Amino acid sequence: MPKVTIIMPVYNKMPYVQDALGSLRKQTLEDIEILVVDNASTDASSAYLQKCAAEDPRISLYTLKKNIGPSGAYHYAIDRAKGDYLTIIDSDDFVDPDYAETLYTTAIKYHADITMCRNNLYFDENKQEQLEYQGPDELVLHGGEIEQVIPQTICYGNGMGFPKDRFFPETGAVWIKLYRTEFVRANELQYDTDLWMFCDWEFNLKAFSKAKTFAFVNRTMYHYRQLETSVIHDPKYNPNKLPQMMNAINAVCKDCDAILKTKPVPRLALVKKDFIRTCLGIVYSHYDRHLGGAVSNEDMKDALDTIQENANVKGYYADTPLSAVHGMKRKIDFVIHKNKYVRLISLKKALKHAIGK
CATH class of the missing domain: 3.90.550.10 (Spore Coat Polysaccharide Biosynthesis Protein SpsA; Chain A)
Structure with a gap:
């Protein structure tokens, strides 16, 4: 061996x-x-x-x-x-x-x-x-x-x-x-x-x-x-970025909750919220960079504020069923095929649905 x-x-x-x-x-x-x-x-x-x-x-x-x-x-x-x-x-x-x-x-x-x-x-x-x-x-x-x-x-x-x-x-x-x-x-x-x-x-x-x-x-x-082709930082447009990120957040949050039930790990709950905010920020930036050209600055700010608010207030959405995540993916795909781009205001609504607000 x-x-x-x-x-x-x-x-x-x-x-x-x-x-x-x-x-x-x-x-x-x-x-x-x-x-x-x-x-x-x-x-x-x-x-x-x-x-x-x-x-x-x-x-x-x-x-x-x-x-x-x-x-x-x-x-x-x-x-x-x-x-x-x-x-x-x-x-x-x-x-x-x-x-x-x-x-x-x-x-x-x-x-x-x-x-x-x-x-x-x-x-x-x-x-x-x-x-x-x-x-x-x-x-x-x-x-x-x-x-x-x-x-x-x-x-x-x-x-x-x-x-x-x-x-x-x-x-x-x-x-x-x-x-x-x-x-x-x-x-x-x-x-x-x-x-x-x-x-x-x-x-x-x-x-x-x-x-x-x-x-x-x-x-x-x-x-x-340091390359620009990693899963997180790949410059190419990925229509699955949002559901993939949602799956990651779900998995990490469930693990955090399981750990916190057995021992009060200092800072874990706080870091969990920051992890969610970071993940949603990555998603926001990705869609903004590739598909947000037709969105007004006001809508961009509104969408980002909603992401940050949801991450801070809700904290996590570990109870969101995967069916909701897949349903959100279908909704976004429909917007892509219908309008050739994802308006960030539509992304805002999808994120609110995913987080359960």
Whole structure:
């Protein structure tokens, strides 16, 4: 049994996948398996992955005939992991040679369920941004101490009063983390395969609520490449953006409520509201950018005010049935086909319906 399983889902990521997979093949920890899921790529990624798998016996390649989304690919890979620990690398990022070894030795040293390092934002060789962290070189939290980390899994920034030496950038991301495989399976930590957005945040929200020991290594070993083609930031118009985001909010809010029923996690209720407001703001900006050209400034302001008001007053809409979300999608699709664009005033009404006002 390998010490660490490194999971890398791939969908149309040439030429970045060369850097990503190349960094995994150079790991100083020898006893690893590299589990690659080709999520029905249509570019040159498939041929390249097949070539690498033929060259390196540590690589297990699974080629899917149908794209099952990012959460589906993660779920598929975790089910097949054989290592004592597992970590996930995005196929457009890359890691330092001692990434797996450092996280593994730290996890063994502290018997950690989750072990985490730092990342930077990688634009190119000449432009990289280091995220701020003011804590010690190494930190270990046990039991109730981890409660302060739980809200950070669905938090974009430290605007909620977290102690500066206990605020960990990118806590919601599945990358930069090593999970004890038995911990994941014993607690039935699974990806929600219905989610196309924030699936990693939802996974970590559950994971940190179950963890007994969390270890942090204050070293930047993961390089997060900044692209405009992510699910959240893709510049192309996505007519499914709103229902996909609604599914994510529903899932995260239900998890938050389940956690709060068992323990009063500080700041979690507040961060949940901010998460909703952030998500709806992303949706608003997306439709505004692509389809809001015919809308007056007054209507734009009215729609944004309604989004913020609903997020603050209602807080969440975890009880909204999925049928209502799907019905809202049909309504928006109708407006698109009828008028060639979505007026933000129509989006405002759809959001009000979804939130239950």
